[in-house]
Amino acid sequence: MTKKTSLPKIGLLYLDYVLRFFDKSNFKGWPDKIEQVTYHWGNDKARFIAEVKRKKIDVLIGNIPATAYETFRDIARALPEVRFLPSLDSQFSNKSKENVTHFCRKYDLPIPHTEIFYIPEKAQSYLASATYPKIIKRSYGPSNYGGYFVHKVDSYEEAQSLLSEKRYYPVYVQDFVPMEADIRVMLIGHKPVCAFWRRPPEGEWLTNTSQGGSMDYQGIPKSVLDLATKTSKAANAEYWACDIALGKDGKLRILECATAFAAFPYIRDWIGQYLMWLLGEGRFHKPNIPIYNWEELGKIDARFLRTMRHIGFSTYTPSQDCGELFTDMTEQRYPIFDTQYRAGEEWPSEIWNLQDNFKLPAKVVPASAMQPVPGSDEVMSETDLPNVAFDESQIRAMLGEVKGVGDKMIDDILATFGATGVVEALNTEPEQLCVVKNLKAKKLEKIVDHWHAFTKA
Numbered sequence: 140m141t142k143k144t145s146l147p148k149i150g151l152l153y154l155d156y157v158l159r160f161f162d163k164s165n166f167k168g169w170p171d172k173i174e175q176v177t178y179h180w181g182n183d184k185a186r187f188i189a190e191v192k193r194k195k196i197d198v199l200i201g202n203i204p205a206t207a208y209e210t211f212r213d214i215a216r217a218l219p220e221v222r223f224l225p226s227l228d229s230q231f232s233n234k235s236k237e238n239v240t241h242f243c244r245k246y247d248l249p250i251p252h253t254e255i256f257y258i259p260e261k262a263q264s265y266l267a268s269a270t271y272p273k274i275i276k277r278s279y280g281p282s283n284y285g286g287y288f289v290h291k292v293d294s295y296e297e298a299q300s301l302l303s304e305k306r307y308y309p310v311y312v313q314d315f316v317p318m319e320a321d322i323r324v325m326l327i328g329h330k331p332v333c334a335f336w337r338r339p340p341e342g343e344w345l346t347n348t349s350q351g352g353s354m355d356y357q358g359i360p361k362s363v364l365d366l367a368t369k370t371s372k373a374a375n376a377e378y379w380a381c382d383i384a385l386g387k388d389g390k391l392r393i394l395e396c397a398t399a400f401a402a403f404p405y406i407r408d409w410i411g412q413y414l415m416w417l418l419g420e421g422r423f424h425k426p427n428i429p430i431y432n433w434e435e436l437g438k439i440d441a442r443f444l445r446t447m448r449h450i451g452f453s454t455y456t457p458s459q460d461c462g463e464l465f466t467d468m469t470e471q472r473y474p475i476f477d478t479q480y481r482a483g484e485e486w487p488s489e490i491w492n493l494q495d496n497f498k499l500p501a502k503v504v505p506a507s508a509m510q511p512v513p514g515s516d517e518v519m520s521e522t523d524l525p526n527v528a529f530d531e532s533q534i535r536a537m538l539g540e541v542k543g544v545g546d547k548m549i550d551d552i553l554a555t556f557g558a559t560g561v562v563e564a565l566n567t568e569p570e571q572l573c574v575v576k577n578l579k580a581k582k583l584e585k586i587v588d589h590w591h592a593f594t595k596a
Contacts, residue, residue, distance in 0.1 A: 147222075147418055150174040150194060152201030156556065156564075156571050160202050160399075165411030167449060168423065180563075184210060188217050198418060200224045202399040204571075205279055208234040209495065212488045224414060225398040228485040229376040233397045235494065236278040236311050238486075242396070246373040249366070249392045251384075252314040257497035262310035266298045269312075275301055278311040279494065291315060304591070309494070317387040321394060322359060324367035325402060326379045327413045327426075328475035331367060333406060333433045334359040356437030362391060368473065370396055377417065377478050378410045405450040417477060427454050430473050531558040541589050543582050551575045565590045 151161055151173060163173050174194045178187050191199065199221055203211045208230065215227050232239045243250045255278070256262035266273075275298060277288035290305075292298040302310065318339070325333040335356045363383050370393060371379040380400035384392045402410075412426040429452050436444065529537075531553060538549045538561075552561060552575050564571040569587050572578055 146171055146420065146422070147197035148174065148195055149418070150176050150191065150196035150199050152199045152203070152223075153177040154204065154207060155179050156560070156574055157204055158574060160402075161200060161407060161411065164448075165407050166415055167408070167411070169415055178207065178210075180207075184214060188214055191218055191221060196221060198222045198224055200414065202233065203227075203230055204399070205234045206571075209488055209492055212492075222480060225377050226375070226481065228481070229374050229379075230398050231486045231491070232374065233399045234279075236276050236395075237309065237493065238491070239393075239396055241486075241491065242374065243370075243393055246370075248370055248373065249390065251316050251392050251394075254312045256310040256312075257308075257493065259310070262302075262312075263299075266310075266312070267295055269295070271295070271298075272315040273298065274313040274315050275307065276311050276313070277305070277307050278309055306591070309497075316384060316392060319385045319387055321382050321384045322363050323400075324359070324363060324381045324383065325400065325406060326367060326371045326376075326381075327406075327410055327428065328377065328417075328478060329368050329371045329379075330428065330473050330475045331364045331430065332409060332428045333402075333436075334364065334367075335433065335437065356433045359431075359433075360385075364473065366391055366393070372476075374398075375478055375481060377414060403444050403447070405444070405447050408449050413475065425475055427452050428475070429455075529558060529562060534558045534561050537589065537593050538586065540593075541582075541585050543585065548575065548578060552578070 146169075148171070149166070149169065151159075151163065153159055153175060155177060166173060174196055176187065176190050176194065176196070176199070197220070199218075202225070208227075211223075212227055215221070215223055232242050237255050240250060240253045240255065242248075251274070254265055256265065272291055272293045275290045275292055290301055292301055320336050320338040322334060322336055324331050335354050336359070337354050363385070366383060367379075367381040370381050374396070376398055379396065379398060380402075381393060382395040384394050386392060409426055409428055412423070415423045416425045432452070436450075439447075535549055535553065538544050538552065539546075552572065555575055556564060556572070561572070565587065569583055572586070573580070573583060
């Protein structure tokens with residue numbers, strides 16, 4: 140009897156205050172124990188590395204948020220024998236819009252014309268002579284969070300007013316491209332497994348459903364699927380999502396792409412089954428996910444889709460009574476691929492971490508129990524930060540001034556993050572606060588706007 144090869148030890152990567160994408164149940168049928176390791180922010184790097192080594196983990200699976208990306212670049216270098224899925228290179232686009240731009244430029248992928256400025260004077264000079272309208276986005280982080288950090292400006296004066304209020308850094312400016320719609324495509328092993336249109340409401344330009352946009356699953360063009368597949372292959376991503384704009388000029392342009400995206404539980408199950416096949420040394424079947432499955436599943440009420448798990452499809456075998464087979468009726472145009480492990484770094488931080496390599500004096504407001512800001516700002520010393528402190532009572536009072544934020548929500552926010560964590564989140568990645576129940580995008584925007592006014596006072 141042939142002895143079975145031992146399976147790699149899997150660990151699921153979690154971070155405090157960050158919603159979990161995977162659970163052990165997504166890896167149904169994996170025979171060995173699946174470990175969990177949680178990064179606790181602050182000065183937790185050494186402890187986290189030690190825990191991974193102690194548990195003898197071979198593969199760490201999970202997405203890394205923007206604020207921890209550079210920290211995990213260091214962690215990955217300290218764990219050269221551990222395979223990260225997705226790789227840190229595949230997650231390069233997760234960190235910022237700027238990184239998406241660099242990625243697309245390298246692989247000649249179509250995007251709106253984009254300018255990025257770390258020197259404010261150069262941004263001012265460009266905006267003063269630019270043609271309008273323009274789109275100005277917050278670069279940091281993978282998500283526009285319902286479009287609330289995406290702004291259309293119709294003049295230099297509007298751009299100036301916006302940047303003086305929002306203080307986005309770097310200044311990330313794109314040409315405004317009138318769109319018919321955009322299309323979200325999700326891929327596993329470079330194969331499209333779900334796709335849907337997002338259309339703006341009449342007279343508007345944002346397609347986000349939180350802003351009144353509509354969505355449907357029917358008739359996704361092959362050209363869109365081809366572009367998404369090309370993009371996924373360029374990133375060498377085990378799982379991936381693209382937002383692709385269909386302009387009124389008929390051209391396709393990539394708006395966003397990342398390994399971090401919202402997905403129904405059954406899609407996360409499919410990813411888990413794919414990763415089991417990828418790591419399983421032939422013990423597990425490659426999942427069969429029919430192309431355009433989303434057209435049928437999309438007819439199901441979303442309330443049911445959010446609860447449906449472990450949806451499976453058998454491979455179609457045509458019946459025959461005369462020995463003839465139509466072999467061209469296959470899905471080989473979009474097969475599931477084995478994403479090959481790549482040694483080395485495609486996007487080393489010494490070159491590509493421009494968010495930290497270009498530093499200008501900026502006001503960052505720490506809480507009274509000051510700790511390093513999570514992620515790339517972790518290397519800052521306390522002497523880099525002004526001596527401005529807010530205790531819990533001040534943070535509670537600040538939140539209490541925001542319309543729609545009641546005492547129960549304030550209690551939940553402070554219980555989850557503490558005063559220090561609230562300040563860190565508001566200064567770096569406000570979306571973290573949305574782990575608090577009932578704190579949604581519109582309410583978050585009000586909190587962020589009030590925080591900016593509060594710290595200016």
